[in-house]
Amino acid sequence: MPIAHLADKLTALAQAGVREHVFPGAAWAVGSVDHHIMGAAGRLTPEPASAAMQVDTLFDIASLTKIISVWSLIGRLIGQKRLALDSRLADLLPGTAGYALAPITVFQLLTHTAGLPLRARLRASYGDVYDDIVRGVLREPLEGTPGVAVEYTDRAALILGLVIERLLGMPLDLALAEHVLQPLGMAATGYGPVAPRQGQLVAPTEYCDEAGAHLAGTVHDFSTRLLGGVCGISGLFSNVPDLQRFLRAMLIPHGAVFDADWVRESLTVRTGSLTPSRGLFWHPAAGTGPQDDVWCHLGFTGTAMWLSPRRGRYAVLLTNKLYYTRAFDRINDIRGDFMRCAFGL
Secondary structure: OOHHHHHHHHHHHHHHHHHOOOOOEEEEEEEOOOOEEEEEEEEOOOOOOOOEOOOOOEEEOOOHHHHHHHHHHHHHHHHOOOOOOOOEHHHHOHHHOOOOOOOOEHHHHHOOOOOOOOOOOHHHHHOOOHHHHHHHHHHOOOOOOOOOOOOOOHHHHHHHHHHHHHHHOOOHHHHHHHHHHHHHOOOOOEEOOOOOOOOOOEOOOOEEOOOOEEOOOOOOOHHHHHOOOOOOOOOEEEOHHHHHHHHHHHHOOOOOOOOHHHHHHHOOOOOOOOOOOOOOOOEEOOOOOOOOOOEEEEEOOOEEEEEEOOOOEEEEEEEOHHHOOOOOHHHHHHHHHHHHHHHOO
16 A cells, blocks of 8 residues: 555554553654655643644654664674674673673674573662673673573663774764764754753653653663663664654665665574574564564664565654553554554555
């Protein structure tokens, strides 16, 4: 079905999520290289006086950071042959020498098959001093056997972020800005905290007892806050137009930011018969099969993006569902309906 014909149904899905209190508001887009549709529904908060959600509202995109930041920069390093999928952490991060992480490879981190601890537990394990946390993460024993199970963990992106910083010789936020955001024209995207700007709306997330308010412009993820707001786990704020720029560039990779081989290798199942299936940080969308070629990444705050090179189409759904609850059943239902509509499944 032509993209333009999907607008009414996608709008209705977003409005239903607002009406049913799945999220206070949402912004979304579906498009191809040449055409797109977008929209917004609801408000920043449930209060009647709250500002209406806009398509350019900034959201805490949570784990979409792993794609925008870590996946992109690792791909760049691999394309420049400064890194390989079989590179071992012992050769990339000297702090792992003699510890369990030493033989772990970039491939195992990107496919979540490294056997890492599944929970961050950073403060409880290592305290609140940045260098102590990094040292502790790099020396932590594994919880599983590498290569035998797919188990999603934030630590994979955290460790790869440290690899990027060491190889590029600069902090992750600066590397991202220089090599990804600026070339793609993603001017609204960056690590927080987000300072208020004239006319720029920021969707609030969960209520924070310490702040005495819902977080807005400060990253929700506690581990990221503990690390100063910049790491591979989370921390980016972005909006629908910028994520469209990112996904369109993936549909037509030409080497300036995305190498075509890197995109193709990443959007291919790399975990064999293990379940759930994984590409390189990307995974097949829930409820789809290989014939559908729809790849996905989700964010804890209520964000999602999908891409299908075979169909030449992408989709973005940004919500602040965390304003209400950490439960995921209802938002996952809407995500599934949105994805099926967007890709004609």
